[in-house]
Amino acid sequence: MAQLEELGLLKKSLGGETEPPAEQFQKQTEASFSKTVLSRGVDNRYLVLAVSIVQNEEEKHEKHLIITASQSLEYKELCILRNDWCSVPVEPGDIIHLEGDCLSDTWIIDEDFGYLILYPDMLISGTSIASSIRCMRRAVLSETFRSSDLATRQMLIGTVLHEVFQKAISNSFAPEKLQEFAFQTVQEIRHLKEMYRLNLNQEEVKQEVEEYLPSFSKWAGDFMHKYTSTDLPKMQLSLPSDGNNNNSTCNIEVINSLDIEESIWSPRFGLKGKIDVTVGVKIHRGCKTKYKIMPLELKTGKELNSIEHRSQLVLYTLLSQERRADPEAGLLLYLKTGNMYPVPANHLDKRELLRLRNQMAFSLFHRISKSAIEKEKTKLAPLPQIIEDQQSCKYCSQIGNCALYSRAVEQQTDDSSVPIGMLPKIKEETQHLKLTHLEYFSLWCLMLTLESQSKDNKKNHQHIWLMPASEMEESGTCIGNLIRTECVKTICDGQYLHNFQRKNGDIPVTNLMAGDRIILSGEERTLFALSRGYVKEINVTSVTCLLDRNVSVLPESTLFRLDQEEKTCDIDTPLGNLSKLMENTCVSQKLRDLIIDFREPQFISYLSSVLPYDAKDTVACILKGLNKPQRQAMKKVLLSKDYTLIVGMPGTGKTTTICTLVRILYTCGFSVLLTSYTHSAVDNILLKLAKFKIGFLRLGRSQKVHQDIQKFTEEEICRSKPIKSLALLEELYNSHVPAPEQVEKGGVSNITEAKLIVFLTSVFIKAGCKPSDIGIIAPYRQQLKIINDLLFHSSIRMVEVNTVDKYQGRDKSIILVSFVRSNKDGPIGELLKDWRRLNVAITRAKHKLILLGCVPSLNRYPPLGKLLHHLNSEKLIMDLPSEEHESLCHVLGDFQGR
């Protein structure tokens, strides 16, 4: 400890700033990794409190870190970084993981021993790190502009060959079997899609795949199923644990395949990856035999045996340590020839790769540059340096983004120096862009980066390894202590239906619902993120999940946990689009013109020049079903040479307009590709289109807008015309009825209201309404869950239950809305304060709308207050007598919901 104090003094005497208070660090750390739990031991997480450069006795520089693993930040330790570790870009406030030994509160990380992992909770893939060896900038760009790397023909063949080999190693290498696997794989729909995109036909792909098959058999013949070890090819491999044994000659026998595409997350080394094949291997050396479980990496391209390829295996040996004993080596197999290379994982390689990982983590973490002057504008940080390697850059798929970022971001602020030799290349790559384009790129790059870094958008699943399931269950987003029951049903390649039950007792109260995306892990720390998928069904006793891997290979006693996949903001798509917008193509040029330089969109003059003559009558008939503004919009769209924006409030008929357009285009013989930023928008369009049969059009149900709602929405909400009709509006008002809301685990619900909704639904059905004509809306998911459970127990099916938001662009004959909120003066939340959400909720019904809620509570939301005031003046509010509530409970029995 004396040493630590000395260090503190030394730092001050060197003129460094005084150590800021501990709280400040904590704040900074919370902002970066909100849930990081500091701890010692194997999975240690340290917070860096101070960093200083110190000269040691040999006049060499060392980096000294004062670190703590205690939440109170009181108990401090020292970490000394020697040799190349000095260059790790670690700063006060950072979270690190240390591997090695700690003696009397001091860690020493030097070239022979120990590792430091910067931001260990940021998992970086093995291939990303391997690619950073040649160019770190490219590796970072590839992580950022993901969609710029479109698959090529060779990649497709590579993927197919991987799958064929993986099928063979778990089954058979017999020539006729290989043929069969090749045939099967080439038929897979996802491969067919790629073939279509690449303009390849199935036959040529199959032929190219078949050329490899003899090498598959050769490899299997060489390395598998041998009677004596001397039949195996001689190889050179010394494992680190062999010590100084000079005899590196050995025979390697592949016994079996233990897993395919094993996906491993390593929060210890800050790595993730998928291992092509995990194999059991016997290493025969002299008369000794060692058994190891090793990663086997397949390559279908040139037999390079390159640093990149070998590094991938070194990193996979680190990943493997999350699941089992250190493999110490991996196997690199080139499928073109069937030649296999053993790759030992020695300390030096691991150290250098982890140092690259740290550099990359630093770059990915610091995307926004910290400004020394507080008032200075927030700006993007420079990327790693541009390398000067014409050969590498010539074929780089990120060259466009690289040059663009340099010109639009880095050169504007003089933040980086470009190697002189690369200046012409950068100019060449960006000369088609105007200053306005560069500015647009820079601005949106910054905006999107900021959005992705905002607090609730951490693309991180760290709670899976930092928080026990029992603790996570409190938040309602996790279920632990699960065991697998029943057989796993294989739906297709990559879709397996699993059933889980709680080891003891019922499934706890949870927010998880059917349709939610989840990550399956083992409760043990060795089994993070085994598989991903979504919840198919969930009830009191069991959870059914559709997963991307069959986990029945694990022991039956394995305890599992399900974690809801956190919502993340996807900036990959917009960033990809932004990059594409800057490309030197005619299409992008036109888009830049319209979007960035605001060229006015152009329109042709006459419809007759776009519509085929014989489609005229059909089109006229389709248009008849629209109101005037919709018909005007439609005409504009048909005349459009560039684009037309259709803007309107919820309920004004945008979806209907688009549907009509699709039908017109279809009538004219065009094929129509629907694309949208959101899935549900396309779903809604398809749903509406499904109502019309091939040429048989059922239109023209004259939609009369309920006067009151129309008046209200026009005057108070949006001053535009909703086209939805409301034949009758009622309000059930439950203040005579005790119906308090329940707030639990981040969800709000109201059981009494749910019962009333289900009761009313059953009345409608008894009166002859089709269940599929009835829709139930609530703003809160928890309420939907309860309503769904009640409907299920009342044997009511086909009634659609959804959130307000999901009902955008949809309608139903009868809509029942449950507002849920009911409390005297507690918090009422933000959700219902949004008038747009309210507008959606009340404009979804075609014939009958029933709003259910507690008037005094709802009056506290300004937009709802206005609506209630209006309904009251029109005498549309109905008090619910208390007997109603009593009899209702009788009808629904004693079911209490969950």
Place this chain on the structure above:
DNA sequence: GCTCTGCTAAGAGGA
């Protein structure tokens, strides 16, 4: 403050 948006991913090979 509890709604929604995205819908895999990590690697497929090139030089």
